[in-house]
Amino acid sequence: MKITIDGHTIEVEPGTTVLQAARMIGGASVPPTMCYYSKLKDCGGKCRCCLVEVTKGSERDPRPMPKLQPSCVTGAQDGMEVLSGNSQRVLDARKAVTEFLLINHPLDCPVCDQAGECNLQDLAMTNKEFTSRFKEQKVTTPSEDIGPYISLNKNRCILCYRCVKLAEQLTPDRVHGVLYRGDHAEISAYIHNSIDSDFSGNMIDVCPVGALTDRTFRFQSRVWFTKKINAHRDCPHCTGKVVLWTFGNDVLRVTARKDEFSEVEDFICNECRFDHKKKEDWVVEGPHKFGKNSVLNINNNALAAPKDVEIQTEKLTLAGRDVDRKKISMRDVPIEQIEENK
Amino acid sequence: MGKKILTEKINIPGIREYDVYRQNGGYQSVEKALKEMTPEQLVESVKASGLRGRGGAGFPVGLKWSFIDKKSGKPRHLLVNADESEPGTFKDRYLMEFIPHLLIEGAIVSSFALEANLSYIYIRGEYMFVFKILEKAIKEAYANGWLGKNILGTGYDLDLYVHCGAGAYICGEETAQIESLEGKRGNPRIKPPFPAVSGLWNEPTVVNNVESIASIPWITLNSGEEYAKIGIGRSTGTKLISASGHIKNPGVYEIEMGMTVDEFMNSDEYLGGMIDDRPLKALIPGGSSVQILPPQYIFKTANGEDRLMSYESWADGGPVTGSSLGSGGFIVYNDTACIVRNTWNLSRFYHHESCGQCSPCREGTGWMEKILYRIEHGQGTEEDVDLLWDIQSHIEGNTICPLGDAAAWPVAAAIRHFREEFEYHIRFPEKIKDRNHFREQPMEKVRQLLAK
Numbered sequence: 001m002k003i004t005i006d007g008h009t010i011e012v013e014p015g016t017t018v019l020q021a022a023r024m025i026g027g028a029s030v031p032p033t034m035c036y037y038s039k040l041k042d043c044g045g046k047c048r049c050c051l052v053e054v055t056k057g058s059e060r061d062p063r064p065m066p067k068l069q070p071s072c073v074t075g076a077q078d079g080m081e082v083l084s085g086n087s088q089r090v091l092d093a094r095k096a097v098t099e100f101l102l103i104n105h106p107l108d109c110p111v112c113d114q115a116g117e118c119n120l121q122d123l124a125m126t127n128k129e130f131t132s133r134f135k136e137q138k139v140t141t142p143s144e145d146i147g148p149y150i151s152l153n154k155n156r157c158i159l160c161y162r163c164v165k166l167a168e169q170l171t172p173d174r175v176h177g178v179l180y181r182g183d184h185a186e187i188s189a190y191i192h193n194s195i196d197s198d199f200s201g202n203m204i205d206v207c208p209v210g211a212l213t214d215r216t217f218r219f220q221s222r223v224w225f226t227k228k229i230n231a232h233r234d235c236p237h238c239t240g241k242v243v244l245w246t247f248g249n250d251v252l253r254v255t256a257r258k259d260e261f262s263e264v265e266d267f268i269c270n271e272c273r274f275d276h277k278k279k280e281d282w283v284v285e286g287p288h289k290f291g292k293n294s295v296l297n298i299n300n301n302a303l304a305a306p307k308d309v310e311i312q313t314e315k316l317t318l319a320g321r322d323v324d325r326k327k328i329s330m331r332d333v334p335i336e337q338i339e340e341n342k
Numbered sequence: 343m344g345k346k347i348l349t350e351k352i353n354i355p356g357i358r359e360y361d362v363y364r365q366n367g368g369y370q371s372v373e374k375a376l377k378e379m380t381p382e383q384l385v386e387s388v389k390a391s392g393l394r395g396r397g398g399a400g401f402p403v404g405l406k407w408s409f410i411d412k413k414s415g416k417p418r419h420l421l422v423n424a425d426e427s428e429p430g431t432f433k434d435r436y437l438m439e440f441i442p443h444l445l446i447e448g449a450i451v452s453s454f455a456l457e458a459n460l461s462y463i464y465i466r467g468e469y470m471f472v473f474k475i476l477e478k479a480i481k482e483a484y485a486n487g488w489l490g491k492n493i494l495g496t497g498y499d500l501d502l503y504v505h506c507g508a509g510a511y512i513c514g515e516e517t518a519q520i521e522s523l524e525g526k527r528g529n530p531r532i533k534p535p536f537p538a539v540s541g542l543w544n545e546p547t548v549v550n551n552v553e554s555i556a557s558i559p560w561i562t563l564n565s566g567e568e569y570a571k572i573g574i575g576r577s578t579g580t581k582l583i584s585a586s587g588h589i590k591n592p593g594v595y596e597i598e599m600g601m602t603v604d605e606f607m608n609s610d611e612y613l614g615g616m617i618d619d620r621p622l623k624a625l626i627p628g629g630s631s632v633q634i635l636p637p638q639y640i641f642k643t644a645n646g647e648d649r650l651m652s653y654e655s656w657a658d659g660g661p662v663t664g665s666s667l668g669s670g671g672f673i674v675y676n677d678t679a680c681i682v683r684n685t686w687n688l689s690r691f692y693h694h695e696s697c698g699q700c701s702p703c704r705e706g707t708g709w710m711e712k713i714l715y716r717i718e719h720g721q722g723t724e725e726d727v728d729l730l731w732d733i734q735s736h737i738e739g740n741t742i743c744p745l746g747d748a749a750a751w752p753v754a755a756a757i758r759h760f761r762e763e764f765e766y767h768i769r770f771p772e773k774i775k776d777r778n779h780f781r782e783q784p785m786e787k788v789r790q791l792l793a794k
Contacts, residue, residue: 101705181697
């Protein structure tokens with residue numbers, strides 16, 4: 001089967017979705033995803049971030065589809081032609097979805113542990129020239145104690161249903177779900193301390209925002225100050241392949257390894273995640289590389305800063321040595337360009 | 343006097359009881375269908391009748407039936423959608439409350455046509471009294487051998503259950519209804535697969551409105567061709583219209599498709615004109631989800647043709663100057679009605695009823711409601727109208743189910759046709775403090791203020 005996305009034609013297997021085909025092509029054609037998770041079944045179609053325009057349905061039925069289609073649940077047809085990054089209509093719709101996701105989001109990134117590795121942050125940054133038009137009061141919900149390992153902040157939740165699908169598919173019992181409806185809908189376990197499955201920690205990894213964060217890592221460090229190390233251990237429950245987030249000799253947090261679309265490669269067990277916070281427990285493999293255009297690359301040892309980029313930092317705001325200032329200031333050139341410049 | 347198909351016998355005393363219903367020719371269509379016809383013939387006759395789904399979308403029923411997957415060999419189901427929650431629509435309740443056996447008769451024939459052995463009626467939670475009426479009617483049907491094993495000795499088995507929802511508008515959407523019936527949260531499913539292939543418990547399911555199913559007995563007895571003779575063009579048969587608002591005779595009316603709107607609105611047999619000498623200001627022809635129309639587009643289309651009570655004629659002009667027949671919730675407003683308040687009220691409804699699954703609808707409906715609340719309460723700003731327009735355009739078409747469209751259309755149409763009223767609310771907050779401000783000073787009197 002042949003499918004053309006933004007003018008690039010690619011051969012795919014029957015049953016592939018448009019999103020998967022776009023990910024095979026890569027580049028600007030890859031739609032952003034907030035709810036889709038390739039490792040989970042029936043997960044997707046809800047956030048509407050990955051909308052694409054189908055200009056030709058298929059070889060058999062060449063009519064274009066009138067509505068924008070969610071690429072994560074739209075199956076590829078033979079001869080389909082899709083516009084993703086090249087269509088202004090699609091970009092406008094995605095921008096609108098971003099705005100919708102942000103209006104009831106608390107925007108508390110400065111105190112959020114997810115900041116730096118947050119998909120919503122990335123999504124917001126891709127839509128430039130963004131000013132808030134929302135003057136109303138935000139919907140807020142008190143947070144809830146769901147267990148010793150995971151902290152739940154319902155205000156930040158974007159209701160992607162990933163953690164619900166994960167609990168259904170990875171753990172024996174699902175004890176949390178969505179309560180209420182509309183913009184008052186919230187993830188809730190209803191009963192205190194009830195989430196105690198051996199694989200529950202993966203909910204933290206699949207959460208695209210800071211709604212579910214690691215309690216053992218809470219407020220310990222900003223993620224971009226840590227060094228990310230690939231490591232593994234012999235675990236009877238899971239593959240044991242993890243990333244250690246370290247500061248000096250301390251292992252601050254352990255997560256599963258994520259790929260370039262910030263989806264985990266292997267789900268890990270709670271024992272690996274929460275109980276082994278010593279470097280001696282792990283066999284270190286080397287530095288962890290991030291494929292995505294993420295703020296986490298700032299301190300990544302693997303990427304050297306190019307020479308022709310001038311790092312602009314206001315001297316007054318960050319007093320101190322020039323060396324330090326360069327270290328912690330963000331790069332404002334996308335990674336692709338840096339790599340081209342190499 | 344137009345032809346009556348659904349409400350012909352509704353005024354017979356005691357028609358709610360089985361005996362009276364049977365004496366008046368009830369369940370004849372079941373006898374005819376099961377003994378003389380094959381399921382294929384039934385589907386063909388419904389196809390020939392041109393009956394269109396009465397739930398709002400107007401999708402041809404026969405076509406929907408022909409899509410059901412009979413090859414896979416999985417059990418099939420008929421699901422009768424009695425979750426009538428659209429503001430302004432109350433026609434199904436009228437049918438089910440007064441002539442429940444008609445629906446059961448239709449459900450038996452339809453299930454036979456679909457070769458379904460297990461069928462459901464999904465009724466909304468607020469209709470608990472109707473639920474009890476239907477339960478009783480089903481018990482009577484079981485007792486008289488119209489339901490259960492080996493109906494009429496033909497070897498056809500059918501079980502019919504009424505399921506009571508918990509009061510959610512979204513459960514009127516067919517896939518959400520299926521989820522709810524399965525015992526899950528009423529979230530619409532992502533289509534495809536359509537219910538005709540994978541519906542209830544992943545088995546082929548047809549979801550039809552009560553009024554569509556109640557038309558089936560007549561079509562079975564009198565053939566589809568006879569039914570197609572009633573009505574106009576592709577809008578065949580009769581339609582129940584539930585009229586409310588500032589009119590003399592509100593209520594449920596059965597009309598032949600193709601009647602002019604003028605006749606329906608102004609003849610004494612039907613609505614009997616406006617309630618008093620206040621002029622007509624606006625009309626919602628098909629339940630709250632469709633576009634509200636100003637007077638110039640009600641009786642005439644934009645081309646100057648007569649507006650008829652039919653799917654095509656109401657849709658003439660598209661969303662700009664037309665609307666939709668929808669589910670037949672006919673809401674009439676005179677000039678005391680405040681369109682801003684009305685739009686806010688509808689928007690509040692959709693905000694309350696959004697399931698919260700997909701982001702444009704979940705966040706957008708709440709946002710629109712909050713902005714409309716501000717405008718209605720005198721705290722609006724000039725940019726708000728454009729902002730509303732922008733929000734609704736981004737909700738429409740980008741959601742999983744049609745609730746997003748239904749939330750966006752009334753706002754869009756209100757801004758399109760009654761923008762000056764929004765501006766009046768924004769610029770003269772002191773004049774709109776009183777809820778009945780249009781009673782003393784209707785828009786005609788204050789329009790000159792906006793021109794300054």
